[in-house]
Amino acid sequence: MTTILETGQLTAADFKGKVDPDWCPGCGDFGVLSSLQKVLAEMNILPHNVVTISGIGCSSNLPGFINTYGMHTLHGRALAVATGVKMANHSLHVVVTGGDGDGFGIGGNHFIHTMRRNVDLLYVAMDNQIYGLTTGQTSPTSRKGMKTKSMPYGNVEEPINPISLALAAGATFVARGFSAEPKHLMDLMRQGMDHKGFSFIDVFSPCVTYNHDNTYAWFKERVKRLEDDPSYDSSDWHEAMKRALLWGDEIPIGKFFQRTDLPSLDQAEPVLNNGAPLAHRELRIAPEVVRDFVAELM
Amino acid sequence: MDSTFSVAIGGAAGQGVATPGDIFSKIFARRGLHINAYNAYQSIIRGGHTFLTIRAGIKEVTCFGDRIDLLIPLNQDTIGRHLALMKSGSAIVYNGDIIKPGSRPEGVQLCPLPVNKLSKGSRSKVEQNTLALAASLNMMGVSFQALEEVLTEQFKRKGDKVVAENIGIARAGYEYAAASFTPFSDPLPRGETRYAVLSGNIALAMGGAAAGVKFYCAYPMSPSTGVLHWMAAHARDAGIMVRQVEDEIGVINMAIGAAHAGVRAMCATSGGGFALMTEGLGMSAMMETPVVVIDVQRAGPSTGVPTKTEQGDLWQMLGAGFGDFPRLIAAPEDILDCFKLVPEMHNLADRFQCPGIILGDLLLSEGRSSVDPKQLSFETEIDRGELIVSAAPTNGSHGYKRYQITESGVSPRAIPGVPGHTHTAATDEHDEDGVLISDEFTNPRKRRAMMEKRQRKIAGIEAAVQPPILIGKATADVTLIGWGSTKGVIQEAVEILNEEGIAANQLQIRWLAPLHGEVIVETLRSSKYTIIVENNFSGQFARYLRSETSYAPDGHIRKYDGEPFMPHHIVEAVREQLAGKTKLSVPMHEIMV
Numbered sequence: 001m002t003t004i005l006e007t008g009q010l011t012a013a014d015f016k017g018k019v020d021p022d023w024c025p026g027c028g029d030f031g032v033l034s035s036l037q038k039v040l041a042e043m044n045i046l047p048h049n050v051v052t053i054s055g056i057g058c059s060s061n062l063p064g065f066i067n068t069y070g071m072h073t074l075h076g077r078a079l080a081v082a083t084g085v086k087m088a089n090h091s092l093h094v095v096v097t098g099g100d101g102d103g104f105g106i107g108g109n110h111f112i113h114t115m116r117r118n119v120d121l122l123y124v125a126m127d128n129q130i131y132g133l134t135t136g137q138t139s140p141t142s143r144k145g146m147k148t149k150s151m152p153y154g155n156v157e158e159p160i161n162p163i164s165l166a167l168a169a170g171a172t173f174v175a176r177g178f179s180a181e182p183k184h185l186m187d188l189m190r191q192g193m194d195h196k197g198f199s200f201i202d203v204f205s206p207c208v209t210y211n212h213d214n215t216y217a218w219f220k221e222r223v224k225r226l227e228d229d230p231s232y233d234s235s236d237w238h239e240a241m242k243r244a245l246l247w248g249d250e251i252p253i254g255k256f257f258q259r260t261d262l263p264s265l266d267q268a269e270p271v272l273n274n275g276a277p278l279a280h281r282e283l284r285i286a287p288e289v290v291r292d293f294v295a296e297l298m
Numbered sequence: 299m300d301s302t303f304s305v306a307i308g309g310a311a312g313q314g315v316a317t318p319g320d321i322f323s324k325i326f327a328r329r330g331l332h333i334n335a336y337n338a339y340q341s342i343i344r345g346g347h348t349f350l351t352i353r354a355g356i357k358e359v360t361c362f363g364d365r366i367d368l369l370i371p372l373n374q375d376t377i378g379r380h381l382a383l384m385k386s387g388s389a390i391v392y393n394g395d396i397i398k399p400g401s402r403p404e405g406v407q408l409c410p411l412p413v414n415k416l417s418k419g420s421r422s423k424v425e426q427n428t429l430a431l432a433a434s435l436n437m438m439g440v441s442f443q444a445l446e447e448v449l450t451e452q453f454k455r456k457g458d459k460v461v462a463e464n465i466g467i468a469r470a471g472y473e474y475a476a477a478s479f480t481p482f483s484d485p486l487p488r489g490e491t492r493y494a495v496l497s498g499n500i501a502l503a504m505g506g507a508a509a510g511v512k513f514y515c516a517y518p519m520s521p522s523t524g525v526l527h528w529m530a531a532h533a534r535d536a537g538i539m540v541r542q543v544e545d546e547i548g549v550i551n552m553a554i555g556a557a558h559a560g561v562r563a564m565c566a567t568s569g570g571g572f573a574l575m576t577e578g579l580g581m582s583a584m585m586e587t588p589v590v591v592i593d594v595q596r597a598g599p600s601t602g603v604p605t606k607t608e609q610g611d612l613w614q615m616l617g618a619g620f621g622d623f624p625r626l627i628a629a630p631e632d633i634l635d636c637f638k639l640v641p642e643m644h645n646l647a648d649r650f651q652c653p654g655i656i657l658g659d660l661l662l663s664e665g666r667s668s669v670d671p672k673q674l675s676f677e678t679e680i681d682r683g684e685l686i687v688s689a690a691p692t693n694g695s696h697g698y699k700r701y702q703i704t705e706s707g708v709s710p711r712a713i714p715g716v717p718g719h720t721h722t723a724a725t726d727e728h729d730e731d732g733v734l735i736s737d738e739f740t741n742p743r744k745r746r747a748m749m750e751k752r753q754r755k756i757a758g759i760e761a762a763v764q765p766p767i768l769i770g771k772a773t774a775d776v777t778l779i780g781w782g783s784t785k786g787v788i789q790e791a792v793e794i795l796n797e798e799g800i801a802a803n804q805l806q807i808r809w810l811a812p813l814h815g816e817v818i819v820e821t822l823r824s825s826k827y828t829i830i831v832e833n834n835f836s837g838q839f840a841r842y843l844r845s846e847t848s849y850a851p852d853g854h855i856r857k858y859d860g861e862p863f864m865p866h867h868i869v870e871a872v873r874e875q876l877a878g879k880t881k882l883s884v885p886m887h888e889i890m891v
Contacts (some may be wrong), residue, residue, distance in 0.1 A: 018731060022738050051559070051714045056725070063722045064734055069714035070722030071558060075583050077551040080543070084555025085714065087539050088513055090704070092714055096623060110551075113544040121507065164350075242569065272540045279560030279713060280687070283510025283680055289535050290676045294505060297494035298328070298671065 010044055012037040017065040028205030028216075029059045029126050031179030035094065038126065039189040050093045053082045055102035058133045059126035059205065062097045076107030077089035079114040082121050083265070089113060089277040090266040093193065094121035101131045103161050104140040115169040115198050120264035122192040125162065126179070126205035129214045146213055162202045163244040163256055167237065173199035174240065175256040178215055178223050179206070181253070188255060197264040197290030204253070219251070234258050302355035302487065303486055304363055305434060308380055309372025312344040314424040316368070318349045318431045321452065325435065325444050326354040327668045330489025334359040334786070335666040338861065338891035341604045344853045347375060349891045352666075356487045358634070359668070360786030363865045367482065368437070369614025370430045370628045371397060379890045381406070389479070390886040391433050409433065409479045416470040419493040428464055429471035437473035439485025445472070468679040495669045498662035499566075501669075502592055505640025506564045507536050508676040511590075513556035513563040515549050517571055521602045522594035535765040550578030550591065556722065558587045560687060560713035564646050566592035566692040569611045570601065572643035577617040579653050583623030583752070585723040586701070586711065588647035588654065588683075597860045602890065606860025607660035609782060609833040612842060615655050624707075624755045626654040629782025629812040633667035635808070641678045644809070646762060648671040649683035650755045651708060659833070661862045686712040686719060688869045699730040703747055707754030753807070756812065760855065765814035768821050770796075770803030774871055779818075779824035781807040781839050784831055784863060791868035801871065807839070822849065829853040829875060831868060852885035861887040 014039035023029050040050060050068035054060035056075035063070030069092075072086060073081045081224030091154045103111050106255045114123075130148065131137040137150035141162040146153050166174045173195040177185035185203060204219050225242065228233050240257035266272050275281065285293075302584055326333050331354040340346040351362045357808065369390040371377050377399050382389065386405025394410025403406060411433060413814045417425035430447075431891030434447050439695035446465055453461045463560040505527045506514060508596040514533075516526040526542070533540040539556075542550045549565045561864055567575065572593045582589045595611045597603035615627050616772050626646050628694075632638040639656055648652035689712075700721040709730075712719035722728075768777075770792060780788045780874050785806045795802040805821055807813075828851040830840040835858040844850050855871040857863055863885070 018733050019739070046717070048717045048720050049715060052722075053437075053555075055744060061734070061737075064724070070732075071555070071585070071722075072724035072726060073551065073554075073585075073724055074577055074725055075810050077547065077578070079825075080548040081555035081558070083541075084513065084515075084552035084557070085559040087541070087552075088559035088561040088563070088848040089713075089715055107619075109544050110548055113548070162884055213336035243600035270534055271537060275537070277715075278537075279715070281512060281537060283512075285507055285536050285564070285676055287676075290533070291472075293532060294494060294509070294671050294674050297496045297500070297669075297674075298492060 001084055004122070010041040012041045014073060015047060015067050017067050019064060021065045022061070023058060024209045026208040027058070028128060028179035028207070029062065031182050032124060032126050032186070032203055032205055033060070033062055033065055035182045035186045035189060039186050039193065040090055042297055043190065043193060045093055050095060051085050052095045052097060053078045053085065054096065055098045055107060058097040059097060059099040060102055069190060076102055076105070077110065078102070078121065079107060079110040083114055083117065083119045084264065086119055086121055087269070087278070088292045089279040090120070096099055097124045099138045100125060100127040100129060100141045100162070102163055108140070114171045115171040117168055117265045118170070118172055118197045118262055120188065120197055120266055122199045122201070124189070124201050124203060127162065127202050128205050128206050128207035128211055130211040132207045132210055143213060161244060161247070164241060166200045167241050167244055169256055172197040172199050172259050173261055175201045175255045176253045177201050177203040178219055178253050180220065181223070184225060184249070184253070191255060195258065196260070209239045222249060222251045223253045224250050226252050226256065300364060301357070302359055303438065304351055304355050304366045305320070305368045305370070306349060306351045306366045306380070307372065307751065308347065308349045308376030310345050310375070311342050311348050314427050315318055315348045315350050315372065317424070317452070318427050319352060321431060321445070321448050322352050323666060324448050325440060326352070326479035327493040327495045328444065329440070329486065330491050330493070331356060331487065332359045332493065332668045333495060333666065334362055336362040336661065337664060339605050343391055347379065347891060348783055349376070349380070350890070354486065356489050357774065360789050361865060363534055363790070364864050368434055372427065372436060374398065383888060385430050389437060393618065395707050409437070409475070409481055411471060416474055417467050421524045422712040425467050430468045432468040432471035433475035433479065437474045437479055437481045439481060442469065442472050451484070461858065471716040478539070488606065491670055493668035494674060495668055496633065497664055498630070498658060499635045499664065500528050501633050501636035502566065502656070502658065502663070504642060504674065505637040507532070507538065508637070508678050509641035509644040510680050511538060511564045511644070512561040513539050513553065515543050515552050515565050517543055517546050517549055517568065519568045519571045519639065521596050521663045522566040522568050522592060525592060545576065546574040550575040552591065554578060554582050554587050554589050556713070557589050558585065562648070564590045564592070566761055567594050567595060568594050569598050570835070572611065572614060572618065579625070580619035580621060581725050581767045583625065583655040584725050584803060586651040586709070586752070587723065588651050590643050590647055590654045590656065592658060594663045595657065603739045603860045607833060607860060607862050608860065609659055610835070610838065610858070611657065612838040615657055616811065616842065622749070623752060623761060624650065624652045626650070626652065626659060626759065628809045629657040629807070630662060631782060631785035631808055633665060634669045634673055635660055636662055637674060641680065645679065645681040648685065649708070649762070650680060650759050651683065651711060652755060655838050657782060659783050684708055684710040686710055686716055688719050689716050691717040701728060701730045701748065701751070703730055703751050706758050707751050708758070754846070760812040760814070763809050763812055765817040766805055766807050766821070768803055768805050768811070771801060773824055774801040774803040774826070776800060776802045776827045776829060776876060777805055777822060777833055778802060778829050778868065778884070779805045779807070779822070780831045781810065785834065787863045787865055788831055788868060790865040792868050793873070794865055800876065802872070810842070813846055815843065818843065819847050819849045827852045827876065829855055829872065831855040831863070833857050833862065853883070855885070856881045857885055857887070859887045861891065862865060
């Protein structure tokens with residue numbers, strides 16, 4: 001491995017993991033991984049200052065394929081774990097990766113609450129509208145009518161819209177990318193990393209093995225960048241909500257919404273104000289404080 | 299008759315049982331008396347029946363005892379429930395305007411207070427409580443000054459007027475009692491030390507602060523919520539981040555995240571919340587990230603009786619999480635032990651990089667006890683084990699292996715942010731360097747090696763934890779075996795039995811994992827008759843001991859009505875078992891609370 005002493009000399013290769021991804025050839029997740037590696041290198045963030053955290057699923061194997069500190073946690077729990085990591089050491093860059101089942105199904109509760117808490121992290125959901133690692137079942141984002149092994153006669157339920165959900169839950173940075181448009185995705189990731197607060201990027205990341213509905217070709221015909229519309233104002237929440245609800249022949253990608261007026265959780269929490277990260281603080285409590293604690297009981 | 303004095307206050311929730319209770323506790327503890335208090339209450343915010351017993355004595359008071367010397371009923375309902383159980387020589391102090399005691403047991407002094415007359419002009423809604431409190435203290439031979447001091451502190455935030463008003467009412471009650479009631483024959487004794495009074499929940503929280511916990515999170519759940527309340531109230535002074543999380547799944551995952559990043563992290567819940575945490579417990583074991591979880595038991599199953607005590611979660615603790623992994627489980631034996639066990643558990647969890655479970659119960663968590671303030675030392679040992687928190691910023695990788703196979707099973711743990719030590723911690727089985735061996739690199743030999751590495755920690759844990767020691771004489775007619783919170787009540791039962799001429803001793807189990815089964819069996823070998831005493835239906839500890847050692851005791855005493863044991867329950871059960879009447883005693887709780 002190359003010597004990493006200073007920032008300013010990093011390349012994507014410095015973020016190459018110990019092993020190569022074992023995703024199916026053609027999987028959308030490759031594009032997400034390489035975009036993330038490039039962005040971290042470009043931004044000169046040292047690998048040991050990044051923690052990449054995932055849940056369980058195909059896309060959640062990502063931390064094993066990137067050279068940062070990694071946590072490959074439980075199905076659906078990555079955001080809760082990530083919140084703990086960020087609170088214990090707010091000097092770290094926290095990136096959470098996972099899939100639609102992990103984040104919007106089993107992890108739906110944590111997804112909502114992490115957004116309302118505005119935890120300062122980048123959450124990249126690789127959304128393939130299917131459960132891949134369990135060999136092809138309906139996911140929370142599978143379209144109505146889609147036939148899978150778990151709904152062989154077609155899905156009768158309405159899918160979740162991750163973008164409108166994120167907007168409703170109070171996320172302060174909401175975007176959608178497409179793994180086949182890596183430059184655009186990298187730009188969103190860069191902005192997300194820079195955003196002080198919860199940054200959510202829902203990335204269309206096609207499953208070439210189990211999802212024959214939402215293919216690369218299907219998305220390519222439909223996706224349209226918000227950035228190409230000069231009139232679009234991503235600080236307007238109501239406009240963002242309108243665009244979020246668009247789904248059909250035209251599906252917007254890009255930055256839907258960003259607000260920078262809300263403090264992130266680490267900024268809002270007085271215990272962290274003007275102090276070193278908790279992980280590096282003195283464990284002992286000052287004797288005069290302890291005396292007060294005991295005096296209350298007397 | 300023992301030399302303690304018990305006062306009980308009963309009434310509906312919302313009638314203000316807690317405040318006079320706190321004032322009594324404070325006055326007793328400042329007088330140098332030990333106290334033990336237990337509040338029997340219900341899952342209701344207003345109404346129902348709450349019954350607080352505070353027992354004071356010059357020697358350590360290990361449980362709330364069998365007898366009530368002074369009863370303060372705040373409503374008629376309390377009379378109906380408790381008067382018939384009062385013994386000769388006791389007294390009841392009550393609002394004579396509204397409460398009609400009816401027939402009473404012989405020798406019980408009735409002390410009605412003309413509340414309307416005495417509190418004329420008062421705006422206080424709880425004047426009857428203050429009057430009864432003051433009258434009672436007079437009968438116990440406590441000076442008015444002691445009460446005045448505590449009332450002043452209690453109400454000073456509300457201003458001088460409120461203080462003066464309360465002291466005025468108190469004085470009326472105190473003087474009325476002096477003129478109208480017969481004082482107790484022995485005035486309350488006085489001791490040398492001023493004691494602190496605290497609940498088990500506060501002790502657990504303070505134990506965490508003393509252990510250097512920097513991250514605490516929880517979802518409110520009775521009877522563990524007091525830990526969250528203390529932590530939240532003191533977080534800013536103590537430099538602890540406290541978070542209320544969306545559910546207990548989030549709680550344990552957040553705590554593990556924080557622990558992984560390098561802090562000491564802790565969370566507390568009760569059985570239902572713990573059930574949600576079990577997958578996370580396995581994650582702690584697999585990632586080898588220490589976390590300390592407090593389970594404060596309440597009566598189950600399911601929602602059960604949220605405000606009642608039980609020792610019914612032992613098997614949940616033993617079996618929580620699938621697969622095999624080392625875990626630490628200990629049950630604090632009293633309220634002071636709640637404080638002492640927490641740092642001990644953190645040290646072991648850090649050293650052995652595994653989950654640590656503290657198995658408390660409502661009896662301790664919401665009970666109160668006096669403690670010598672010197673015992674609440676924050677200078678306790680802190681041992682973080684093999685933790686790498688910094689390294690020279692040399693190069694990308696030294697070939698650091700997070701899960702290096704070692705003889706002890708413990709591998710040095712680098713926290714995120716340390717240069718040269720990047721690795722991935724996974725819940726999937728992994729190799730020494732963190733690479734998954736659950737998919738394309740599957741390897742039965744590596745899997746076996748990693749399993750054995752983790753399990754090897756158990757030998758180290760066993761050596762690090764003290765086995766239980768017999769309390770009392772080496773040989774006895776009967777040995778009472780308990781675990782956790784029953785220590786105090788069994789201790790008193792043993793004293794009574796010995797006074798009655800039945801030679802008894804006690805073996806109290808604090809560490810459940812590791813159990814030290816061989817030591818336990820060896821200790822019990824010389825006992826003539828052994829009885830396991832526990833607050834559950836199926837004899838969870840007895841079944842556990844048998845599964846680990848094949849040992850079965852001669853008899854069992856169990857209770858699963860939601861209320862804790864009282865000493866006489868155990869004494870009477872021992873008598874009937876030694877008389878050969880039964881091998882399983884289930885004492886009836888006489889008090890309707």
